Amino acid sequence: MQLATLPNTATSAEVIASLEHSGGVIVSNFVSDDTLVGLERDLRPKLDSLAFGNDPYFSGTRTRRLGALFKHTRHAADIARQPHFRAAAEHYLRVEEHIYLGEDQVKTVPTMQIGVTQVIDIYPGEGKQPLHRDDSVWQWRHPHGGRQARVQVMVAVTDFTADNGGTLVIPGSHLWDDRRPPTIDEAVPTVMSAGSALIWLGGTYHAGGENRSATSRTGITMTLDLGYLRQEENHYLALTFDEVAALPDDIRRLLGYQACEPTCGWIEHEGVMRDPSFLFEDSDGTAEQVSMGTRSTAEPVA
Ligand SMILES: O=C(O)CCC(=O)C(=O)O
Numbered sequence: 001m002q003l004a005t006l007p008n009t010a011t012s013a014e015v016i017a018s019l020e021h022s023g024g025v026i027v028s029n030f031v032s033d034d035t036l037v038g039l040e041r042d043l044r045p046k047l048d049s050l051a052f053g054n055d056p057y058f059s060g061t062r063t064r065r066l067g068a069l070f071k072h073t074r075h076a077a078d079i080a081r082q083p084h085f086r087a088a089a090e091h092y093l094r095v096e097e098h099i100y101l102g103e104d105q106v107k108t109v110p111t112m113q114i115g116v117t118q119v120i121d122i123y124p125g126e127g128k129q130p131l132h133r134d135d136s137v138w139q140w141r142h143p144h145g146g147r148q149a150r151v152q153v154m155v156a157v158t159d160f161t162a163d164n165g166g167t168l169v170i171p172g173s174h175l176w177d178d179r180r181p182p183t184i185d186e187a188v189p190t191v192m193s194a195g196s197a198l199i200w201l202g203g204t205y206h207a208g209g210e211n212r213s214a215t216s217r218t219g220i221t222m223t224l225d226l227g228y229l230r231q232e233e234n235h236y237l238a239l240t241f242d243e244v245a246a247l248p249d250d251i252r253r254l255l256g257y258q259a260c261e262p263t264c265g266w267i268e269h270e271g272v273m274r275d276p277s278f279l280f281e282d283s284d285g286t287a288e289q290v291s292m293g294t295r296s297t298a299e300p301v302a
């Protein structure tokens with residue numbers, strides 16, 4: 001099985017159908033040329049100032065990794081807002097569940113939030129990572145009722161090839177249980193040009209590939225995760241409060257400054273458990289009270 005490549009004119013339904021089938025899909029021209037140039041310009045100097053990692057087992061010793069991308073570039077928002085990524089994340093994460101409050105059965109729909117933001121720059125001489133599922137950060141089990149915890153992108157800043165470390169993916173592995181080990185024979189490299197992106201699921205086995213070429217392979221990864229799980233990257237500590245306050249409202253919420261239904265992530269204010277969005281001066285002041293029973297979608301199941 002190979003990964004499909006869809007044009008950026010594909011519908012969200014086509015992207016989701018590909019993810020359902022293979023657990024990963026490439027979208028060509030995922031970001032605009034302006035975004036690609038802006039990302040490169042804003043991130044490259046900082047990235048190049050970093051030392052290589054020092055983790056021979058997983059994150060590499062010939063790889064540079066830069067996080068907290070919303071601190072460094074406004075273009076990170078273009079990735080978080082990209083329509084195919086958002087639609088896929090909405091589909092897999094914003095799944096309605098029903099809970100009892102006494103004898104009333106109410107529905108809840110979780111928010112989603114940004115987990116990891118990272119530039120991954122794999123240099124010649126780096127070996128391949130072990131194949132893994134990124135939802136292992138939460139000990140996620142499979143098939144977990146078919147539920148996914150994460151939808152992820154890898155945006156190609158340089159071209160991705162079979163030789164330069166283009167992300168290895170095992171198509172179809174999002175459907176595997178936890179007893180089946182991933183083997184390299186089943187993995188295919190992500191081949192795509194700069195500006196395109198791989199979208200894949202938290203349950204899909206993948207790995208950074210070996211770089212046998214003469215130049216580095218630069219990718220930007222970002223995840224949208226279930227809003228009630230702990231974020232893998234700690235944005236509350238990586239960005240100062242003032243840096244967060246300067247971001248657009250939708251991005252602040254995605255970075256975790258928003259409660260998730262039914263009651264995860266509130267902050268007490270004058271005796272009331274509130275959604276944290278009221279903390280920002282430009283908020284409209286209507287930050288909801290967080291309650292098992294009064295959230296907007298927490299209504300009786302018909
Ligand atoms: O760099 C890549 O292509 C994938 C990296 C990855 O999967 C990871 O670090 O978890």
Ligand SMILES: [Fe+2]
Nearest residue numbers: 132134206207
């Ligand atoms: Fe990974």
